[in-house]
Amino acid sequence: MSQASTEIIRISGHAGSVPGAGLNREFQVCKLVDTTTCIGCKACEVACLEWNGYTFSETTFDNTYQTMPETAWNYWNLIKFNEHERADGSMMLLMRKDQCMHCEDPGCLAACPADGAIVQYANGIVDFQEQHCIGCGYCITGCPFNIPKFSPEARKVFKCTLCSDRVAVGLEPACIKACPTGCLHFGTKPEMKALAETRAEQLRNVSGFTDAGVYDPPGVSGTHVIYVLHDAKNPELYGGLPNDPHIPYSVRLWKGPLKWLGNFAIIGGLVGLAWHYMRYGPKKEEPIPPDDGRRV
Amino acid sequence: MIPRYSLGERANHWLGSLAYIYLLMTGLAFWSPYLYWMAAVVGGASTAQFWHPWFGLIFTVSLFWTFANWRRDMSIDDNDRAWAKAMPEYIQNRDDKLPPVGRFNYGQKLFFWGMLYSVILLLLSGVVLWYTETLPWSLRYVRYAAILIHASVALVTIGLFLIHVYMSTILEEGSFSAMVHGYVTRAWAWTFHRTWYYEVTGRSRPEK
Numbered sequence: 001m002s003q004a005s006t007e008i009i010r011i012s013g014h015a016g017s018v019p020g021a022g023l024n025r026e027f028q029v030c031k032l033v034d035t036t037t038c039i040g041c042k043a044c045e046v047a048c049l050e051w052n053g054y055t056f057s058e059t060t061f062d063n064t065y066q067t068m069p070e071t072a073w074n075y076w077n078l079i080k081f082n083e084h085e086r087a088d089g090s091m092m093l094l095m096r097k098d099q100c101m102h103c104e105d106p107g108c109l110a111a112c113p114a115d116g117a118i119v120q121y122a123n124g125i126v127d128f129q130e131q132h133c134i135g136c137g138y139c140i141t142g143c144p145f146n147i148p149k150f151s152p153e154a155r156k157v158f159k160c161t162l163c164s165d166r167v168a169v170g171l172e173p174a175c176i177k178a179c180p181t182g183c184l185h186f187g188t189k190p191e192m193k194a195l196a197e198t199r200a201e202q203l204r205n206v207s208g209f210t211d212a213g214v215y216d217p218p219g220v221s222g223t224h225v226i227y228v229l230h231d232a233k234n235p236e237l238y239g240g241l242p243n244d245p246h247i248p249y250s251v252r253l254w255k256g257p258l259k260w261l262g263n264f265a266i267i268g269g270l271v272g273l274a275w276h277y278m279r280y281g282p283k284k285e286e287p288i289p290p291d292d293g294r295r296v
Numbered sequence: 297m298i299p300r301y302s303l304g305e306r307a308n309h310w311l312g313s314l315a316y317i318y319l320l321m322t323g324l325a326f327w328s329p330y331l332y333w334m335a336a337v338v339g340g341a342s343t344a345q346f347w348h349p350w351f352g353l354i355f356t357v358s359l360f361w362t363f364a365n366w367r368r369d370m371s372i373d374d375n376d377r378a379w380a381k382a383m384p385e386y387i388q389n390r391d392d393k394l395p396p397v398g399r400f401n402y403g404q405k406l407f408f409w410g411m412l413y414s415v416i417l418l419l420l421s422g423v424v425l426w427y428t429e430t431l432p433w434s435l436r437y438v439r440y441a442a443i444l445i446h447a448s449v450a451l452v453t454i455g456l457f458l459i460h461v462y463m464s465t466i467l468e469e470g471s472f473s474a475m476v477h478g479y480v481t482r483a484w485a486w487t488f489h490r491t492w493y494y495e496v497t498g499r500s501r502p503e504k
Contacts, residue, residue: 015329070433111443113326114341134345136326137428141439150429155342157429240433250440254447262451263328269455273462280389283468285487292486294494 010120012112020122027188028124029167031176032196033097034228035238036203036212037183040065040079040095047178048077048099051163066239071098073151076160077175080239092230096238097175097184100147100160102126102224107247108159110255111142124189124224125162133157144220144245162224192226199228219246297479298496305365309475312358315351316457322348323450349426352418359415366408369399375491376402396490403463407456414453421446 009020045067049056054074059067064081071078077099084092106126109118117132118139128139128148135155139148148157163173171177172186185192196214203212213232216222227241235241301309322344325335335344378395379386379402385393386403400408424431424442431439464471470484485493 013329013332015332113329113332115329115332134341136345137425138443140428141436141443146433146436155346248436248440250444254443258444258447259328262447265451266454266458269458273458276387277462277466280387282466283389283391283488285470285481285484288483288486293490 007122008119009122010109011116012109012118013115023122029162029224030187030189030192031162031173031225032185032192033225034183034199035094035096036228036230037181038095038097039181040081041180042067042079043178043180044077044097044175044184045079047174051174052076071147071149073149073158076158082237082239084237094238096227096241098239099225100126100162101145102162103220104223105221105247107142107144107220107251108139108148110247111138111251113138121164123167125164125167127161127164128157128159130156130158142247142251144242144247189224196226196228203230215241217245219244298482298485299478300474300480301478303478306475306478308358308361312355312362315355315358318351319348319355320454320457327447349422352422356415356419359412363412370405370408372402372405376405399489399492407460410456411453414449417445417449
């Protein structure tokens with residue numbers, strides 16, 4: 001967890017202001033994952049486990065090289081392997097490093113009710129602060145990438161931290177340090193975006209991947225993990241990368257209009273009842289008259 | 297004094313109310329950051345997240361027991377529908393302009409059925425939220441529906457709760473002690489539930 005607590009620009013479930021409001025930071029960080037040069041060696045998976053202190057999990061074999069079906073509470077990044085048959089009949093093995101995308105507009109943070117359990121730093125990293133996590137799992141509902149994972153023992157949720165602790169002291173994330181091919185890059189968002197666009201152009205003009213492009217989804221106002229894809233028009237081919245990810249509308253509705261409506265209704269109700277009592281007073285029981293109206 | 301609520305009915309009512317108050321405090325804490333402190337008062341936010349579903353089950357059982365006991369008393373008939381048309385008179389405390397009511401009036405019946413249907417929806421959506429991490433990604437739409445249903449229906453029950461507490465403590469004197477001791481005065485019964493007063497005091501109903 002980062003020491004730079006004053007550089008927090010967003011806090012989950014928080015009543016009041018944030019310490020990083022009005023902060024002027026020079027840059028936001030970004031991890032670039034070039035799926036076109038990944039060889040699926042999984043050094044990044046191992047590095048992540050080593051840095052964060054997790055032991056290697058048992059592999060779930062599903063006829064591919066993939067370690068397990070999806071990330072886990074103790075397995076924060078995962079190479080997703082998918083075979084793809086191209087139009088000309090040739091086969092491609094698509095390999096995409098799956099982990100938290102560190103959205104600029106994070107759905108997990110929006111959904112979380114616990115004060116301070118999820119924070120967003122000025123550098124763009126979205127970090128879980130598990131000491132404040134209450135284990136409700138709303139973040140699981142808020143995330144469009146299926147990333148937060150629940151630990152039944154800890155009763156809390158975990159995900160990739162973009163090595164916020166390493167970044168805070170000027171190191172690159174563990175996965176980037178371990179990558180042997182250099183397909184993982186780390187730097188500022190503008191730098192990484194430019195590098196990605198250059199590579200995508202090279203893929204389009206030189207390598208014949210006419211639909212190559214950069215994945216930096218606008219639906220979540222961009223992400224601090226971006227991909228270069230051979231086929232940017234079909235991200236789902238890369239192990240279920242969503243085509244147009246955004247915070248689910250139900251979460252927006254719940255935390256937006258429904259919240260206002262509910263709060264007004266509760267306060268209005270209390271005010272209304274107080275007004276009713278002042279205007280009409282209590283109902284009083286009447287003494288029973290000699291003829292109480294019954295007929296025997 | 298006339299007996300109105302048996303010991304079982306009263307005990308069940310208070311069990312359900314205590315469960316509801318816990319649900320209300322923890323639920324409001326999860327609902328709004330400005331009310332997050334409410335969870336601290338009842339044992340902390342993590343604890344609240346653990347116990348909220350269990351108290352939900354207790355509340356459900358209490359309401360189902362009430363349903364088993366009172367479903368006949370709570371059935372809605374033509375007298376209720378006539379009463380419903382004159383409800384503005386009731387709200388403005390002109391009770392003399394309303395037809396006489398039995399053990400429970402239309403407002404109480406609405407409260408009963410409203411809470412019963414709400415608790416069923418809260419239970420179903422609540423179970424989805426309780427084990428939210430076990431639902432696969434392909435069924436995420438069930439999670440999306442559950443968070444909306446759970447929050448909206450909870451708000452409905454809060455509204456019903458506010459009216460219920462207001463009416464039974466401040467507005468209609470004698471109601472609160474009825475639920476504690478089980479007895480009401482003859483005058484209370486004659487004023488507020490006249491048809492029930494006739495039945496309970498052993499004489500036949502008045503001619504129509």
